């Protein structure tokens with residue numbers, strides 16, 4: 556039977572769809588209409604008001620709203636390509652000149668998307684761009700970046716062979732720690748980058764990156780020294796052979812600059828990664 560939708564509900568639905576489209580989510584599945592209609596007859600206003608909330612809380616009532624939640628595995632625009640270069644281009648386009656969180660009006664010069672080899676097996680994820688990254692538009696180009704380059708070299712690789720990104724893509728004012736809301740707003744794009752690149756291994760640099768990726772609140776001591784099975788939430792690779800990456804946690808290079816005694820601990824983490832990837836440390840320079 557055809558259902559009539561009030562102009563208000565139509566507008567609310569259109570707003571919600573636009574919101575998901577901005578995140579690059581285009582395909583939706585409908586819930587069982589009988590469940591939704593049963594709820595509608597109880598309290599139709601609840602649907603409208605909840606739909607206006609960009610991030611509704613998962614109460615029982617909200618869960619039964621039609622077109623309320625995105626599907627478990629949303630289909631993004633890049634789902635049609637197997638080429639990671641093309642996929643990253645689409646994700647960058649969807650990001651646009653992002654104004655989704657407050658950071659766009661707090662002094663950021665540019666968005667720092669990510670850099671490196673889109674076909675790599677190894678991805679590093681840091682926290683947020685700093686002043687140098689904000690100016691150059693590339694992650695890890697300041698002092699911490701130089702140390703990261705040395706860490707990558709010590710693994711027998713060049714910076715250009717790996718992919719480097721951050722949890723958030725805009726510099727927080729005075730390099731403050733990113734707010735949870737900023738991480739949550741930005742992370743769908745990182746998840747899509749990971750699903751496009753399909754790395755074998757991800758190294759989370761520091762506690763902020765590790766806690767955000769793993770959605771846990773543990774100390775570095777508890778996080779390091781083991782593997783995690785990492786599936787990018789809400790993003791799907793179109794390679795049926797790739798469903799997850801192995802994720803390891805190590806110290807952030809900026810922390811190692813402050814406390815160089817921890818470098819040997821970080822080296823243990825990197826050796827664990829090298830073993831997984833079958834990498835050998837380069838021979839020492841004879842001089």
Ligand code: URA
Pocket residue numbers: 681682683684685688693694695696697699700721809
């Ligand atoms: N620190 C980070 O976490 N990321 C950068 O890009 C630079 C410094």
